[in-house]
Structure formats: structure tokens, C-alpha cells
Amino acid sequence: MINWFEQYHSPEFVSDFPKTQTHLFDAENGIGADLLIENLLHKLLCENVTNDKQPCNACPSCRYLIDEHPNIRLIDNNPELKSDVITIDQIRELSSFIELASTSEHDKKIIFIKNAHYLTSSAANALLKNLEEPPNNTFFILLTSNLHKILPTIRSRSTIYKLTSPSKVQCEDFLKEKHQEAIKFLDLAEHKPFLAIQMADNKELINSILKVFLRGKSFDMMDVNENLLASGPQFFVDLMQKWIVDLAQFKEFKTIYYFKNLQDQIELISNQLSYKELLNFYKKLIEYRRLSETTINKSIALDNLMIDYKRIFV
Numbered sequence: 222m223i224n225w226f227e228q229y230h231s232p233e234f235v236s237d238f239p240k241t242q243t244h245l246f247d248a249e250n251g252i253g254a255d256l257l258i259e260n261l262l263h264k265l266l267c268e269n270v271t272n273d274k275q276p277c278n279a280c281p282s283c284r285y286l287i288d289e290h291p292n293i294r295l296i297d298n299n300p301e302l303k304s305d306v307i308t309i310d311q312i313r314e315l316s317s318f319i320e321l322a323s324t325s326e327h328d329k330k331i332i333f334i335k336n337a338h339y340l341t342s343s344a345a346n347a348l349l350k351n352l353e354e355p356p357n358n359t360f361f362i363l364l365t366s367n368l369h370k371i372l373p374t375i376r377s378r379s380t381i382y383k384l385t386s387p388s389k390v391q392c393e394d395f396l397k398e399k400h401q402e403a404i405k406f407l408d409l410a411e412h413k414p415f416l417a418i419q420m421a422d423n424k425e426l427i428n429s430i431l432k433v434f435l436r437g438k439s440f441d442m443m444d445v446n447e448n449l450l451a452s453g454p455q456f457f458v459d460l461m462q463k464w465i466v467d468l469a470q471f472k473e474f475k476t477i478y479y480f481k482n483l484q485d486q487i488e489l490i491s492n493q494l495s496y497k498e499l500l501n502f503y504k505k506l507i508e509y510r511r512l513s514e515t516t517i518n519k520s521i522a523l524d525n526l527m528i529d530y531k532r533i534f535v
């Protein structure tokens with residue numbers, strides 16, 4: 222268990238790393254696990270590790286981006302295909318990289334698998350073969366937000382680190398120095414500080430989306446266009462799901478979780494809301510989320526979704 226705060230203030234963890242060759246990090250998205258791991262990978266490959274065993278951040282190796290470093294292979298689900306799988310072909314392609322693994326201490330090879338829960342079972346089994354007898358100086362680093370979806374045989378071969386999520390106070394302390402404005406987005410980001418930063422950086426987009434939502438059934442379809450999807454359909458759906466949850470919660474219990482600063486406006490439109498239609502719409506939203514990961518025409522799907530949104534108001 223690594224307390225979230227220690228991720229940024231625990232040189233011991235970085236300096237001791239790694240004791241074994243296969244590591245599995247379990248962390249929620251948006252809490253900065255990828256940054257911690259990038260630091261570890263830089264440390265592993267650094268040509269000039271500092272006296273306290275931290276990466277120097279200046280040598281040629283440290284200056285590479287993780288996904289461009291010749292000694293690192295980064296594997297992730299293919300975001301261009303919007304697919305939620307890591308295929309067996311992606312794992313097979315690693316074999317030439319692994320076979321070339323050198324015995325030299327200064328020529329470490331690292332395979333970094335993000336979203337490891339997206340490994341298909343055949344891909345996971347192919348990976349397992351590599352984990353059973355990893356060549357010298359070859360390291361496997363896996364990151365997942367869904368530990369129970371990782372093959373038990375992979376788990377048993379890994380050193381597992383549970384990265385805890387930060388508390389609200391930890392988030393605020395961290396963001397005070399890093400990104401003051403993101404503090405306002407912490408509720409909306411469910412206390413995930415890096416998601417809050419992404420939201421703060423997209424605040425104009427969020428405002429224009431909320432402006433449409435707040436008009437209730439009288440929003441103008443002219444305002445519904447691809448601009449609303451500027452940060453991707455997932456970002457839009459995520460925001461809308463939270464919006465619908467708040468509308469439903471306010472209608473039933475007069476409570477608001479995500480959009481507390483919009484309480485007055487929510488109160489104004491809540492009289493027009495049909496609770497039953499809200500629940501129906503929530504189901505459609507889940508379907509839209511699934512569709513938006515495929516290659517359908519995103520703007521037509523968005524139009525249809527917003528036409529359905531009108532129906533929650535009576």
C-alpha cells in the first residue's frame with residue numbers, strides 16, 4: 222500500500238525500486254499513477270542516478286519521453302480504434318524486443334503495459350509466458366485500475382502495489398501548489414486531482430456544455446455541435462452522467478453532489494423534470510457511451526442524444 226501523498230514525497234520508494242522484475246500497480250485513473258511510474262522508468266534507465274538514487278532528469282535517457290524511449294515498449298489499448306482491448310498481436314510484437322534484451326546493466330529493457338485489464342485472455346496468457354522467465358535486465362511494469370480483471374497467474378508473479386487515492390484535503394494541498402484553479406473542480410472530478418486539472422484546463426468547454434444542459438428542453442439545436450465533443454465523447458458523457466445524477470438526486474432528495482455551485486439553476490429547472498424519464502435517459506446515456514467508443518458518426522449520435530435529453534422535461 223502506498224499512500225497517495227507518499228507518491229510525491231517518498232524518495233525511498235523510488236530509490237529502492239526495483240527489487241523484482243515484474244510489477245503491477247493498482248490505482249484509480251486520475252490520481253497520477255502514470256506520473257509516478259514515468260519517474261520510476263526514468264530512474265531505471267537514468268545514466269547518472271543521483272546520490273539519493275533518483276533520476277537525474279538531465280541525461281539523454283531522462284530527456285526521452287516514455288513512449289519514445291528506445292529501451293521502453295509502451296503497450297496500451299488502441300485509442301485510435303477506440304477499442305477496449307490489448308490484443309495478442311500487440312504482445313507477440315514484443316518478442317523481438319525481449320529477445321534482443323542485453324545482459325548489460327546499462328542496457329535495461331522495460332515493457333510498460335497501461336490499462337492491463339484490457340489484455341484479452343489470449344494476450345494475457347502470451348504475456349504470462351514472458352513473465353515466467355524474464356531475461357536479465359528486462360522489466361515488466363503493469364498498471365491497472367481494475368485489479369480483479371488481471372489473470373491470477375499474472376498477479377501471483379508480480380510485486381503488487383496498491384496506490385491509494387487521495388483524500389479531499391490531500392487533493393487541495395497538492396493543487397494549491399500545482400494548479401490552484403483545479404481545486405474548484407474537485408467535486409466534479411470525484412477527488413481525482415489530475416482529472417480536476419484536466420477539467421480546469423477545459424473550463425470553457427465545460428461552461429458551454431453546461432449552458433446547453435441548463436436551458437432544459439428549450440436549448441437550441443444550433444448550439445449542439447462537434448465543439449461540445451472537443452475533449453472527446455467520453456469527456457462529454459462523463460459530464461452528462463454526473464449532471465443527470467445531480468438532477469435525479471435533487472428531484473428526489475434535494476441534494477447535489479457534483480454541481481453544487483449551480484444549485485439555484487438546478488432548482489429552477491427541476492420542476493419541469495420527470496423522474497421516470499430521467500432514469501430512462503440515464504440508460505440511453507450508457508448506451509451512448511458504449512456507441513461513442515465505436516466508429517459511429519459522433520455528431521449524429523450527439524444530436525440524437527440531445528433530442529432524447531429534451532424528453533426528460535415535461
Ligand SMILES: [Zn+2]
Pocket residue numbers: 266267268269270276277278279280281282283
Ligand atoms: Zn538521467
